[in-house]
Amino acid sequence: GKGIAATVRKEAEKLVAKPVQKEDLIGALVKQLGDAKRPVVFVKVPERHIGQATVDPAAQIELISCCKEAGFEVIDPESGTARQADVVITGEGFSEFATRHGNLISVKARLEIRAVDHATDKVLAADRQVRVMVDLTEQIASKSALQQAALDIALRLLPRIVAEWNKARPQK
Secondary structure (H helix, E strand, C coil): CHHHHHHHHHHHHHHCCCCCCHHHHHHHHHHHHCCCCCCCEEEECCEEECCECCCCCHHHHHHHHHHHHCCCCEECCCCCCHHHCCEEEEEEEEEEEEEEECCEEEEEEEEEEEEEECCCCCEEEEEEEEEEEEECCHHHHHHHHHHHHHHHHHHHHHHHHHHHHHHCCCCC
16 A cells, blocks of 8 residues: 555656656746747557557657647647648657566656648658656556657657747748
């Protein structure tokens, strides 16, 4: 129970770098984007965990969350279509078991993302990220690693998407 959770918190800091708060990172992103016009985006990122079925795509959810918090209009990937968006963000995430340290399980995840201008089919930006996460369960470690990789990518990719998308459209 509580003993394990305390151990995970204490030991995780030795195993994984302490994260900067997401709110601070998104705040800096919003400042960086300023009042630049943001495209409407559609995000679809399937993922798989080697050896297990995956539910809710963590990377896709995190990318959508980052886009929303940074002032982008996001088309719902379940009920909407890519045709409704100015920019389509797609990619693939996968994760796999790495190691076990006592009760702690380490998972390695890789996420690859690209953003395409819907009007021209030109790739505006592409990026990839590998992340390792430690948790008590393989499934949670996997989701956390993909979520963190998505945040890392969003912080780099969204400014490039905005810049490239606006460059292709002379301001009226």
